[in-house]
Amino acid sequence: MSQEISVSEVKELLGKEIGISDWITVTQESIDCFAEATGDFQFIHTDPVRAAAETPFGGTIAHGFLALSLLSAMSYNCLPKIREQTMCINYGFDKVRFVAPVKSGARVRGRFAVADARLRSAGMLMVSYDAMVEIEDERKPALTAFWQTIIRFQPKDRSADI
Numbered sequence: 001m002s003q004e005i006s007v008s009e010v011k012e013l014l015g016k017e018i019g020i021s022d023w024i025t026v027t028q029e030s031i032d033c034f035a036e037a038t039g040d041f042q043f044i045h046t047d048p049v050r051a052a053a054e055t056p057f058g059g060t061i062a063h064g065f066l067a068l069s070l071l072s073a074m075s076y077n078c079l080p081k082i083r084e085q086t087m088c089i090n091y092g093f094d095k096v097r098f099v100a101p102v103k104s105g106a107r108v109r110g111r112f113a114v115a116d117a118r119l120r121s122a123g124m125l126m127v128s129y130d131a132m133v134e135i136e137d138e139r140k141p142a143l144t145a146f147w148q149t150i151i152r153f154q155p156k157d158r159s160a161d162i
Helices: 007-013 028-038 050-056 063-078
Strands: 016-018 087-097 105-121 124-135 142-153
Touching: 007 105, 007 124, 007 142, 016 063, 028 063, 063 087, 063 105, 063 124, 063 142
Parallel strands: none
Antiparallel strands: 016 105, 087 142, 105 124, 124 142
């Protein structure tokens, strides 16, 4: 996959896996920072001793929303840049499923396939991805989601192919 594509080439990618990100280590420090940012201090995330004693996980686990939020960094790491893009906006998620916990210290990566691409207006292309966050050496992913984004571009850059 080239690192840069034209907005007119996005439709050719429908149904294709277009990116696998590098691995990211989910440290206890990143979990604690996420807890601080969100106000979610549940012990299963922030108290390694108690989590080891009282949960089936053997220690702390990342917030599901932390794993979901890593999709942004993962997408920057592996998805091709759209040449005409002026910005990309999150539109939303459908069918988010938290399948398996991410233990503190685990490594995760994202996988992305283009599920849909359609014009919303002369300068906006909605691109939807089947996204997955995999956990290294685990059979089940951390999560699966249908992620919708909006690619903004100048209407003058629109080709007849989209």
